[in-house]
Amino acid sequence: MPYLFNKFNLASHRWPVFSRILAATIGGYALATACSLFISQLLLNVVGKYQAIHIGLMLTFIVYACAAIWVFSVESASKAWLGLIKLTLFFTITTWLLMQFTDVIRS
């Protein structure tokens, strides 16, 4: 392990930046997708299925942008990753809960 650590020079300042870039692109995309699912579940019974999906999708770019900016504003890369994972999980779980809820209403 220490060998690898030295080999890839993990202590250098490049790795955290690279990690943040990954967090912003992949993590941000995951968060934006989870958020769009959440929004369309939330609006499902208000505006109809297709429009709910559409609104969720249209807002993804804003969510994505905010996530990327946030990733580059916190102190450390690990904090950025943790925050993204937490939020993505939150949206996914809430969406799942909402799905149970709406299905109960329908049946």
Add this chain to the structure above:
Amino acid sequence: MKDNFRQSMKWFHTWVGLIVGWILFFMFLTGTMGYFYQEITRWMEPERPFIEHNISNEQLLDTAQAYLNKHAQGIDGWDIYLPNVRDQNLRVGWRHPAEPGKKRGKYKIKVLDIATGDKVASRATDGGRLLYRMHYRLHYLSTDISYWIVGFCSMLMLLAVITGVVIHKKIFSDFFTFRAKKGLPGWLDIHNVLSVIALPFHFMITYSGLLFFLFTYMALSTNLQTNDDEYREMRKEIYPRTAHLEKANQPAKMLDVSVLYQQTKTAWQDDDLSYVEMYAANDINAQVLFVRHETDITYNPADEVMINAVTGEVIAQQAKEYTGAGIIHNGFFSLHEGQFAGPLARWIYFFTGLIGTAMIASGLILWTTKRKPQQMKKPNGPDFGYRLVEQLNIGTIVGLPIAIAMYFYANRLLPLDMVDRAAWEAHVMFISWAILLIYPAFRPAAKAWPEQLTLAALVYLTLPLVNALTTDKHLANSLPHQDWNFAGFDLTFLVVGCCFAFAAYKVKVLQASKRFSKQSSKQSSKQRVQQNKPPVLAASESLLSLQQVNKEKC
């Protein structure tokens, strides 16, 4: 990332802007030209006749229908495009039957000569359409790859716009400050002003650009929520279409379109016809859709009148139903495309697009000017990264406009019977761009800038001349005919050429004055130290930048 939020954002803004800056410059410049793509196409087909003034819409419709009856029998959908400010020729179009293995046939437009009623044989060219399609469907790459590259760049552009607002300290006061003759601005000032004056445009154009491929970029979310049928349904809801009858395969005699048009005229109370669509032509189910010039950003149901072409009855159209989100979505589309814009608004679009282009250019130049003093001190000369950025800046900011001019030259000078002529026009453009990108690698930046600027000036100033030597659609003919498509194009070239000439001249003058002030500052530095005055170098350097941005505006 850095010590505080603003510092981090500054760092982020710098690098986000730099890595895709040149592609964004390309997208903004070709996209801006797209606001005039119909005009460009007409200029690139000089075989087309001059504008004919004072011909009634009825007469034009008769000519078009006669041509279609003769040459497009058996085709379901006919379109007639009336001459307008953007394209002053009568055109007809239809979709050919699909070739085996393809989903849809090719759509072809033919230009008609009003005097003879026959089609104009033009040279092979892809015209302005090719230029404008480049800005989202990068020319040599496949559709999927270019959509993703364009999406990535647009996303970074969105980030750059947002972080730009965040790091700008006094955005509101800048918005309302008129800065005339308040000393000489540096590159940062220029970048700020260009960004702030058109900020709503920058945001709109970037966000709507992303919306165009919403379902491609967010495919994961879409696929998780819909299956194929639902997806099709959803798209129908977002982009509703005018409903029309299908062919019944019973031939019937259609009334003259010009006769049917009379009812439309009374309904509209004006004669502002833009185009006509005919469905199931010469069939019992034949229908004609008259569409007025678009004037609204949102959808106006009164702009369309559908008439049964056999009986002449007006068919009560069910207005297209847009959802709330659909109105916003389509509203962003029409803001992006500017189809509703009249001549004045179109020029405003054009200049705002150029401001966006200049903003990107100034940002790229700012990156080098900020690092220049430090880089020049290095014992082995500037870093590779610095030199690369400088080279790409010169090769793109001045090189791309020259390459676009070469596209127009190719249109006039390539042999008319050449194989793949249309494709070669684009090849010429990209080959010359490649040369201009490589050239600055072998020249010092201080020389490459004025040299390429001079070349740009030469190229644009001689374009109208080459046009006059190779065609009869030059200024001496187009002005007396009051054909502003052709004349406006040549005049714009002259103006652009003058701007480049001015920029080249100023760069040279300022370089000379800089050399002079360097010498004099050596001589007088002792005095200045005594009097405690700062050197004057900074001022002259910022003057240089002002002149260069003038060029960008053109």
